[in-house]
Amino acid sequence: MDIEKIRKETPGLAHGIHLMACGSALAPLPVVDAVMAYLDLEAKVGGYEAHAHEATMLDETYSSVARLIGAKPREIAILENATAAWCQAFYALPLQAGDRILTCQAEYAANYVAFLQRQKRDGIEIDIVPSDETGALDITALESMITEKTALIAITWVPTNGGLVNPAAAVGAIAKKHGVPYLLDACQAVGQMPVDVEALNCDFLSATGRKFLRGPRGIGFLYIKEKWLETLEPVMLDHFGAPWVSRDQYALRADARRFENWENSYALRAGLKVACDYALAIGLEAIEARVTELSDYARARISALKGGQVHDIGAKQCAIVSFTIEGLDPRPTVALLRQQGIAIGASNPESTRLDAEERKLPVLLRMAPHYYNNKAEIDTALAALEALSQD
Known part of the structure; x- marks a missing residue:
């Protein structure tokens, strides 16, 4: 280095x-230049025209994010922030009354509020996995708490404070063993440590650009394991995520971009791509x-x-x-x-x-x-x- x-x-x-860096890290010049160059192009030729001119580069953003976390480009959706990405996965899951969520002691507020809303609205139940003697999620306790009603394991890998790194891969191994979906908040992990979704065995992973990845503010991404693309439908759709194919029918996109909508900031996408490439190069x-x-x-x-x-x-x-x-x-x-x-x-x-x-x-x-x-x-x-x- x-x-x-x-x-x-x-x-x-x-x-x-x-x-x-845990709030919003300093962006490197290549990221700043990518965002500013794209905005400059939009100013010169127009937004639609800039998109058409840079379509190949913008599409490569999915490949850059995928390389960063060991995924496939079709498993990546780009959203406006990590919370939006996390919520797209969480609210799409068909949880019903009596279903139980397992989460950790250090779970982030935004995620827990979503748990509470679905508890209030859908009748789900929330189980808190105790921490071990070091303060991390207790893996033994986690496995002992799984029952036939456990419908989701959702934890924060690196909490917003406390210095903790939860044993995310060990959690994934247990989730895979028991066939329980696993949603991982990697907002503070991506950019400061290696991330490999295959090794983590997570079904969903959310992250942001602005923290340790050193990307621009206002953009994040969601990983969705390929198998879920056969069944999972977003709570909200538009004609980008699900083209209107006939008068009475829409067709979901075959990739994770079904969780996106038509309008977004392409300048920030350009910056996100460069931020991923910059981290990978180091x-x-x-x-x-x-x-x-x-x-x-x-x-x-x-x-x-x-x-x-x-x-x-x-x-x-x-x-x-x-x-x-x-x-x-x-x-x-x-x-x-x-x-x-x-x-x-x-x-x-x-x-x-x-x-x-x-x-x-x-x-x-x-x-x-x-x-x-x-x-x-x-x-x-x-x-x-x-x-x-x-x-």
Whole structure:
């Protein structure tokens, strides 16, 4: 990994220290150039004409996403964000009264609200798999909780806080063994670690462009295992996902694009393609090694601060560092650091309510270094936090 080249290709680094890849990472120049070039083309020739001119490149976006996660292009749908992608899969599943969902203690708020809505509307039931002694989903407990009424396993691979990496592949092996559909939220995983849907044994996987993948905001994707394309119909359709073939009939597309609709941002698709290609060129194993080194360094430095406490869990941890510093209120602290050109974040308990209540977590500070960062930037950010704590 040529860190200096990567840093030169990251224009945001010239404007401050950015340690919030878990929110929206800094895009590299090739991604910025792809989006701007497409918008420029639209301005010059028109939106429809630009699409026609760049149709081949835009179609290759599906191949780039597929290569990133080990899928087939026909198994990929491109949506406006990760939540929209996740919801397309979840709400398409024909869950009925009495069906049970298994999920994890650290499940993300948006997903859990969807569970609650279908519980209220359809009469499904929600089972929470307990965590093991490290804080990760307990694989043994998961398998023991599967019954004939278990209709779905849906978990977040990397939660929004807590540093946790859930054992997604082990969950997939159990889901496959018992024939239970498996929906995996990979929003925080894609771009910071290798992802292989075959090894994960997931039926559905959702992700975003803006986080560790370093793509533009406002775009995400959904993976749907090929076998589901024979039976699964989206809750909402338009004439792109299901062409109107006769007066009284539509025909679902044969690929995952049945979950898309006709109108979308082609400029963002161009950026997503380049973001995938950029990550693949660097190598996801190398990226994971780099972000692990930087986040482990940050945890050690925070723990050494007076009043510093890291709140991360799990035997395997990711590049999201969750912490508190005695005397600092996270929300105003984030704003004060922003005034100094340092970007970190705060995470509210309601983002992962079950985990927060179980562990009695307050609002947390959140730092997520990416491979374009270095230890000196982490040191500067922590020195600024230490100074604020002493004021």
